[in-house]
Amino acid sequence: MSDYRIKTLVFVGLSLSFLGYTAWIYFHKEREDHPANAAAQHGKMIWQEKNCGSCHQLYGLGGHLGPDLTNVYASKPEAYIRAILSAGTPVMPNFHLSENEKADLIEFFKYTNSTGTSSPKSFTLHADGTISK
Numbered sequence: 536m537s538d539y540r541i542k543t544l545v546f547v548g549l550s551l552s553f554l555g556y557t558a559w560i561y562f563h564k565e566r567e568d569h570p571a572n573a574a575a576q577h578g579k580m581i582w583q584e585k586n587c588g589s590c591h592q593l594y595g596l597g598g599h600l601g602p603d604l605t606n607v608y609a610s611k612p613e614a615y616i617r618a619i620l621s622a623g624t625p626v627m628p629n630f631h632l633s634e635n636e637k638a639d640l641i642e643f644f645k646y647t648n649s650t651g652t653s654s655p656k657s658f659t660l661h662a663d664g665t666i667s668k
């Protein structure tokens with residue numbers, strides 16, 4: 536085979552691989568193990584609108600004035616979370632949330648708790664440097 540033919544074949548092969556992979560990425564539907572319900576999605580919107588992430592982390596990312604809230608649903612009673620959301624604290628402002636908004640934020644915390652963990656200590660470190668939950 537001539538040099539030109541090999542180069543053309545490599546070029547066409549790589550181009551087809553690129554197009555195929557691009558199409559797969561574009562049309563591939565990400566399967567979520569724990570899809571967020573409507574209330575949790577609304578809670579996430581409130582989280583973003585009120586910018587809770589400026590002081591709190593989720594999955595270890597965010598501000599550091601307040602604690603990481605990824606697993607707050609598991610570590611604190613719901614009534615306690617509701618009380619903090621209702622009154623704020625000397626450091627955290629009272630956002631004057633409606634009962635519905637508080638319920639949706641708690642639903643969102645339930646979702647984050649079921650999908651991740653904030654403490655890196657609870658990950659298993661593998662020999663190849665990757666981690667798993």
Ligand code: HEC
Nearest residue numbers: 585586587590600601602607616619624625626627630640
């Ligand atoms: C100005 C920073 C700030 C913002 C903004 C903020 N928080 Fe907080 N939050 C704190 C601090 C600090 C604490 C810890 C209690 C304290 O020291 O006052 C806290 C505590 C909490 C707790 C209790 C956590 C625990 O483990 O005790 C929850 C739940 C919470 N915040 C939710 C929220 C939500 C939801 C929002 C957005 C609507 C929000 N916070 C916005 C600073 C903030």
